[in-house]
Amino acid sequence: MVDESRAVLTGTHFMSGDLACAEGALAAGCQFFGGYPITPATEISERMSRRLVEVGGVFVQMEDEIGSIAAVIGASYAGKKAMTATSGPGFSLMQENIGLAVMTETPLVIVNIMRGGPSTGQPTMPGQQDVMQARWGSHGDYEIIALAPSSVQEMFNLTIECFNLAETYRVPVILLADEIIGHMWERVKIPPAEEINVVSRKKPKTPTAEYQPFKPDKDLVPPMACFGEGYRFHATGLTHDEKGAPETVSAEVQTELVKRLADKIRKNAEKIVKAQRVMLEDADVAVIAYGIPSRAALSAVREARKKGIKAGLLRLVTIWPFPQELVSDVAKQVKAIVVPEMNYGQLVREVERAAKTTPVILLSKLGEEPHRPSEIIEAMRRAVK
Amino acid sequence: MSESNLMMHHYLAKYLRQERMPHIWCEGCGNGILLNCFLQAINELNVDLNKIVVVSGIGCIGRVSGYINVDSFHTTHGRAIAFATGVKLANPELEVVVISGDGDLFAIGGNHFIHAARRNVDIKVICANNFNYGMTGGQYGPTTPLDAWTTTTPYGNIEHPFNLAHLAAAAGAVYVARWTSLHVRRLKASIIKALQKEGFSFIEMISPCPEIFDRYNKMGTAVDVMKWFRLVSQVRHGCDPAKAEITENEILVGEFVDIEKPSYGRLLREMTSRVQDKLKREES
Amino acid sequence: MVPRKLWRRPLDSEQIKLPKAEIHIIPDLCKGCDFCIEFCPRKALEESDKLNKRGVYPPKVADESKCTLCGFCTAICPDFAIFTTEKKEETSRNGR
Numbered sequence: 001m002v003d004e005s006r007a008v009l010t011g012t013h014f015m016s017g018d019l020a021c022a023e024g025a026l027a028a029g030c031q032f033f034g035g036y037p038i039t040p041a042t043e044i045s046e047r048m049s050r051r052l053v054e055v056g057g058v059f060v061q062m063e064d065e066i067g068s069i070a071a072v073i074g075a076s077y078a079g080k081k082a083m084t085a086t087s088g089p090g091f092s093l094m095q096e097n098i099g100l101a102v103m104t105e106t107p108l109v110i111v112n113i114m115r116g117g118p119s120t121g122q123p124t125m126p127g128q129q130d131v132m133q134a135r136w137g138s139h140g141d142y143e144i145i146a147l148a149p150s151s152v153q154e155m156f157n158l159t160i161e162c163f164n165l166a167e168t169y170r171v172p173v174i175l176l177a178d179e180i181i182g183h184m185w186e187r188v189k190i191p192p193a194e195e196i197n198v199v200s201r202k203k204p205k206t207p208t209a210e211y212q213p214f215k216p217d218k219d220l221v222p223p224m225a226c227f228g229e230g231y232r233f234h235a236t237g238l239t240h241d242e243k244g245a246p247e248t249v250s251a252e253v254q255t256e257l258v259k260r261l262a263d264k265i266r267k268n269a270e271k272i273v274k275a276q277r278v279m280l281e282d283a284d285v286a287v288i289a290y291g292i293p294s295r296a297a298l299s300a301v302r303e304a305r306k307k308g309i310k311a312g313l314l315r316l317v318t319i320w321p322f323p324q325e326l327v328s329d330v331a332k333q334v335k336a337i338v339v340p341e342m343n344y345g346q347l348v349r350e351v352e353r354a355a356k357t358t359p360v361i362l363l364s365k366l367g368e369e370p371h372r373p374s375e376i377i378e379a380m381r382r383a384v385k
Numbered sequence: 386m387s388e389s390n391l392m393m394h395h396y397l398a399k400y401l402r403q404e405r406m407p408h409i410w411c412e413g414c415g416n417g418i419l420l421n422c423f424l425q426a427i428n429e430l431n432v433d434l435n436k437i438v439v440v441s442g443i444g445c446i447g448r449v450s451g452y453i454n455v456d457s458f459h460t461t462h463g464r465a466i467a468f469a470t471g472v473k474l475a476n477p478e479l480e481v482v483v484i485s486g487d488g489d490l491f492a493i494g495g496n497h498f499i500h501a502a503r504r505n506v507d508i509k510v511i512c513a514n515n516f517n518y519g520m521t522g523g524q525y526g527p528t529t530p531l532d533a534w535t536t537t538t539p540y541g542n543i544e545h546p547f548n549l550a551h552l553a554a555a556a557g558a559v560y561v562a563r564w565t566s567l568h569v570r571r572l573k574a575s576i577i578k579a580l581q582k583e584g585f586s587f588i589e590m591i592s593p594c595p596e597i598f599d600r601y602n603k604m605g606t607a608v609d610v611m612k613w614f615r616l617v618s619q620v621r622h623g624c625d626p627a628k629a630e631i632t633e634n635e636i637l638v639g640e641f642v643d644i645e646k647p648s649y650g651r652l653l654r655e656m657t658s659r660v661q662d663k664l665k666r667e668e669s
Numbered sequence: 670m671v672p673r674k675l676w677r678r679p680l681d682s683e684q685i686k687l688p689k690a691e692i693h694i695i696p697d698l699c700k701g702c703d704f705c706i707e708f709c710p711r712k713a714l715e716e717s718d719k720l721n722k723r724g725v726y727p728p729k730v731a732d733e734s735k736c737t738l739c740g741f742c743t744a745i746c747p748d749f750a751i752f753t754t755e756k757k758e759e760t761s762r763n764g765r
């Protein structure tokens with residue numbers, strides 16, 4: 001029996017990022033978790049296996065990550081807020097069905113606690129190597145939403161935000177964290193349930209017989225009926241018209257559908273995108289960072305200011321859709337941009353595209369400790385010299 | 386009466402999404418018979434059409450979900466059972482039926498099949514076994530008989546096929562039946578039985594694929610294949626599915642397994658109330 | 670040979686109404702598999718000599734009076750192109 005009274009653990013806690021993520025999901029109303037164990041995301045599964053039973057939800061350990069995401073799509077269509085959690089290898093297995101979720105406009109949350117890749121790579125080491133995979137991993141043209149937490153508190157807050165965005169735009173939303181954030185222990189404040197903003201998918205207002213499952217409203221998002229509610233609709237991964245009927249050869253239907261699926265994110269990007277601007281007003285060099293490196297970047301910027309370098313930080317909370325405008329605004333103002341990433345250069349490409357002629361310097365880290373503030377300061381100093 | 390009007394008078398018409406008829410299947414394909422039998426079963430059981438979900442994978446038979454006028458979902462290749470598991474666990478009130486092909490359920494989706502059967506998820510799986518991948522033009526698959534000709538076994542098949550009924554039984558299904566597409570009444574009766582049972586049920590329908598498999602293997606017309614079914618099939622209820630290999634000379638059909646075992650959903654609900662009761666006791 | 674009047678007959682055969690069948694064929698839905706023609710236990714159907722709009726020969730009724738409404742053709746048709754109903758104006762065998 002669903003028992004929401006236990007879903008929100010109001011109070012101050014000391015917990016890991018993985019645990020905070022699980023608690024965020026429950027606070028957002030998640031009632032279904034399907035997953036397969038993988039380092040460094042396993043603790044999310046473990047927590048959910050205990051807590052979901054307490055709140056009367058469903059935890060199921062599937063046979064693999066393909067099954068996990070498929071079950072999550074099914075649970076979402078059955079009317080439950082649902083999620084899965086994994087790391088690189090599992091995320092790779094999920095890609096085809098992320099496309100299915102995009103095509104069938106299924107609200108769901110995928111947590112990827114990134115580790116070192118390619119392949120089995122370095123299971124216990126941090127990485128940010130799945131950033132482009134999160135954007136382009138499934139075949140076909142599509143847009144997706146991905147958020148990058150940089151603290152344990154944000155693992156809680158942004159997991160809720162992921163659910164809210166997924167429900168608002170009927171799209172899979174990815175929480176892209178890394179091993180350090182997942183395993184780090186910090187203080188987390190969980191507010192009372194009534195202070196947490198929880199959004200649920202909009203429901204159809206049309207009579208059941210007139211319902212067209214993929215006919216969008218003005219915001220380009222179709223209201224969502226679920227199984228068992230009397231609408232008797234069909235959904236398919238094939239290209240389909242607004243009624244949900246497969247249209248496998250019509251260029252018109254294909255164009256309309258693919259454009260709408262992308263545009264419902266693109267045209268709402270301003271509402272979706274979140275970033276934190278720190279000391280950017282008069283900056284002439286900027287760090288653009290997300291996830292774990294943004295912590296060192298913040299210290300670096302503060303430190304640099306003391307040393308007389310006019311440094312600023314743009315911390316990206318939303319990485320997909322890419323905050324194009326915010327980045328080009330910064331680029332117009334500064335002499336150079338430093339991008340610390342725990343990969344061999346991924347989001348830096350998007351930054352370069354938005355920065356146009358402003359020089360962009362990549363600080364790449366692979367398989368080691370994350371960036372130290374001093375390394376970032378040094379890069380900034382060289383950039384403005 | 387005009388033809389479309391006449392169609393409306395077919396007693397099963399209300400279960401079809403008529404605007405999507407005719408279906409895509411070839412002349413004499415068994416998939417249409419399976420659809421027909423499934424509709425007969427839900428008609429006879431008088432099921433609440435708002436509470437039944439049909440899920441399919443990819444393949445010729447995979448299109449079936451689009452034709453039935455209930456909530457339905459056409460998943461990716463092989464993932465129908467995993468999707469259905471999510472649906473059933475998330476809303477146990479729904480009757481969840483997977484209808485898919487031999488390739489979809491047992492090659493790419495084989496892992497989901499055995500694990501859903503092992504967990505005893507309360508879903509019904511119906512397989513149209515046509516011994517090949519029809520949709521992609523007739524390649525061999527996990528049920529293609531040894532020596533059979535397909536587009537990817539140009540020298541004859543050298544792989545041993547699955548005995549699906551045996552596989553289902555070994556994996557833990559509570560109900561296992563096999564029929565051919567000629568056994569329309571028995572097939573319908575099995576679907577009715579499976580729908581009324583709790584737990585993972587599996588029904589295999591041996592199906593003609595006259596356009597491709599049957600043609601490559603020189604089995605004649607669809608009628609000829611159906612006559613072959615009549616000639617070689619023998620009803621053996623309760624027979625050990627391990628012994629029910631399909632050969633050129635014998636297709637054993639019948640209800641092979643019919644046992645009781647608590648479903649995953651039931652055990653989950655029982656566990657949930659135990660846990661919640663304990664929490665309440667501790668709090669008071 | 671037993672005299673005909675001594676043959677066993679169901680006791681209520683006088684009262685039993687044998688419903689008359691009406692066979693409905695939707696020719697253009699037919700894809701021409703011939704299952705109904707082949708497997709009708711009463712051989713009440715035969716192939717039409719007119720092509721339908723799909724270019725196949727659908728079934729046509731050979732002898733409606735042979736049909737016992739067993740429903741097999743309805744059940745086995747992959748295309749929902751044939752079904753049978755009871756004729757409205759029922760007549761009993763003994764004319765009652």
Ligand SMILES: Cc1ncc(C[n+]2csc(CCOP(=O)(O)OP(=O)(O)O)c2C)c(N)n1
Binds near residue numbers: 445446447520526
């Ligand atoms: C991941 C993936 N691989 C391959 C395919 C191509 N494909 C489509 S249907 C199919 C085989 C279907 O065979 P079966 O399940 O037996 O159905 P049938 O067509 O015989 O009814 C394949 C291989 C696909 N759609 N997706």
Ligand code: SF4
Binds near residue numbers: 446
């Ligand atoms: S190819 Fe075979 S399985 Fe597919 S519709 Fe044609 S006859 Fe049926």
Ligand code: SF4
Binds near residue numbers: 690692708
């Ligand atoms: S109902 Fe039976 S007897 Fe009548 S035409 Fe159909 S198959 Fe033949």
Ligand SMILES: [Mg+2]
Binds near residue numbers: 444487517
């Ligand atoms: Mg097949």
